[in-house]
Amino acid sequence: MTDQDARIGGFIHDKGKGCILVVNKWDLVEKDSQTMVRYEREVRENLKYLSYAPIVFISALTGQRVRNVLDVVDHVSDQTKKRIPTSPLNKYFGKWVEKFPPPLYKGRSVKLNYITQVSTAPPTFVIYANFPDGIHFSYERYLVNQMRETFSFEGVPVRFRFRKKGKEK
The missing domain is CATH 3.30.300.20 (K homology (KH) domain)
Structure with missing residues (x-):
């Protein structure tokens, strides 16, 4: 994660926009049963103000979970429009x-x-x-x-x- 990622995340939050945190190049990471949990913890620690944003781990190269991103985009879009009586x-x-x-x-x-x-x-x-x-x-x-x-x-x-x-x- 870069400083630029954090700045963009802060801008998104300040503007009140929906947000999904997409972690790419997941195919390059050496994994064990706790890798995703550790990465998610690190992302959450660095972007505390985006605690509400779902995290999706993908590989654009292999296509792993790329379709899932679109489902999450639809879900977040629905959340932005939600009205509670x-x-x-x-x-x-x-x-x-x-x-x-x-x-x-x-x-x-x-x-x-x-x-x-x-x-x-x-x-x-x-x-x-x-x-x-x-x-x-x-x-x-x-x-x-x-x-x-x-x-x-x-x-x-x-x-x-x-x-x-x-x-x-």
Whole structure:
């Protein structure tokens, strides 16, 4: 993996695009039963911000798993267009918040009122709260992880925006 690969990956993530990590020249690698696991761990370590991206190991020369890439492209494309209806989204959202409430903000309780999906490509959700500025990045990461665990969104970044309840802008 090169610095350029990492820069391109960062650009893809920042732009909110779907992503698949394709490892080529797999035919040249001397393999044992753990080789793929080790390579995947190394890729994940170097590209932590793309943890949601599937990894496909291919050989363009031999054609090994090349067709699989197109199936994964279709899957990720579907994920970018996925829309979650508000009712089931809020049902799960309530469970996530109940299981692990947000930390206090300036000594006050943060109340997360509801969530709605406002766009796709990338999937973007607005969460209405009494203190939208009081949501810590680690809590946002928790919500992203819960969203992925429940609704997948494999290969695409999930974005959250926090707004004060009653403000539509």
